[in-house]
Amino acid sequence: MTEPNRRTGTPSGAGIDLEGVGKTYVTDAGNVLALKPTDLKIKPGEFVVLLGPSGCGKTTLLRMLAGLITPTEGVITINGRPLFNERTEQPSRDALGDLGFVFQQATLMPWRSVWRNIALPLETRGVKKAERRERAEQLAAQVGLSDFLDHRPRALSGGMQQRVAIARALAHEPSILLMDEPFGALDAMTRDNMNEMLQKLWMETGKTVVLVTHSISEAVFLADRIVLLSPRPGRVQDIVDVDIARPRTLDTAKQDRFNELVVRLRGQLGEVSA
Ligand SMILES: Nc1ncnc2c1ncn2[C@@H]1O[C@H](COP(=O)(O)OP(=O)(O)OP(=O)(O)O)[C@@H](O)[C@H]1O
Numbered sequence: 001m002t003e004p005n006r007r008t009g010t011p012s013g014a015g016i017d018l019e020g021v022g023k024t025y026v027t028d029a030g031n032v033l034a035l036k037p038t039d040l041k042i043k044p045g046e047f048v049v050l051l052g053p054s055g056c057g058k059t060t061l062l063r064m065l066a067g068l069i070t071p072t073e074g075v076i077t078i079n080g081r082p083l084f085n086e087r088t089e090q091p092s093r094d095a096l097g098d099l100g101f102v103f104q105q106a107t108l109m110p111w112r113s114v115w116r117n118i119a120l121p122l123e124t125r126g127v128k129k130a131e132r133r134e135r136a137e138q139l140a141a142q143v144g145l146s147d148f149l150d151h152r153p154r155a156l157s158g159g160m161q162q163r164v165a166i167a168r169a170l171a172h173e174p175s176i177l178l179m180d181e182p183f184g185a186l187d188a189m190t191r192d193n194m195n196e197m198l199q200k201l202w203m204e205t206g207k208t209v210v211l212v213t214h215s216i217s218e219a220v221f222l223a224d225r226i227v228l229l230s231p232r233p234g235r236v237q238d239i240v241d242v243d244i245a246r247p248r249t250l251d252t253a254k255q256d257r258f259n260e261l262v263v264r265l266r267g268q269l270g271e272v273s274a
Pocket residue numbers: 025026027032033034052053054055056057058059060061214
């Protein structure tokens with residue numbers, strides 16, 4: 001199912017294939033065409049960013065990849081297996097096991113310690129306590145929280161809480177990480193740190209990542225490819241390869257190529273929003 005990750009030799013993420021995937025919401029006020037039929041192939045271990053103005057269908061697309069809402073048309077496959085059962089329109093349990101989610105709010109359980117929040121998905125899967133603790137310790141180290149394992153969420157900053165949410169999303173070892181504006185509520189400096197941490201985590205683990213953002217510079221910093229969506233109804237306007245070497249650092253933002261891509265995308269976003 002997995003193939004070696006080109007960076008580390010560890011197992012890499014799953015591939016995702018969208019064929020004609022579209023979504024129309026049916027409401028009392030009428031139908032809302034949120035996403036026109038979309039084709040997209042995401043390679044195993046790739047970091048793809050969905051970028052576009054408000055209302056262009058980014059969250060709709062990500063929630064369909066997460067199995068949280070059913071496409072009105074088209075097929076999503078993960079490593080060649082359909083995400084949704086055609087008859088029941090429910091996501092398959094196997095495919096869901098491949099997926100981890102991070103949302104804008106960390107939504108941690110305030111009465112649980114950091115390690116017990118991280119290990120929650122393992123508890124629901126019946127993993128024994130010693131193993132849960134060991135895995136939580138590994139994950140906490142990967143997101144830079146080794147010194148906070150026994151703290152409660154209220155003792156953590158917003159960025160640290162989001163680190164816990166990322167570790168929790170990885171606890172059941174999914175091959176795909178889906179992230180919806182994960183750093184949208186954080187201040188600029190914390191966001192830069194989180195971007196560097198996420199890039200490092202991704203390079204170490206070889207997961208496939210699909211991340212939604214409004215931020216052009218965040219998209220250019222993180223992505224292998226940026227999928228630019230146009231608004232109402234959403235459709236793929238362009239796909240931009242980010243040909244900047246990794247690991248990218250804060251200094252990368254000073255490079256000409258980084259700024260060229262930011263200017264290009266800003267122009268394209270201006271056009272599609274007009
Ligand atoms: N549950 C829903 N019922 C009806 N319409 C919806 C629903 N969810 C989203 N929409 C509509 O679908 C379109 C796409 O919404 P979506 O949230 O996917 O966009 P987005 O690009 O993620 O926006 P934002 O960046 O503001 O979060 C919008 O016009 C929105 O109003």
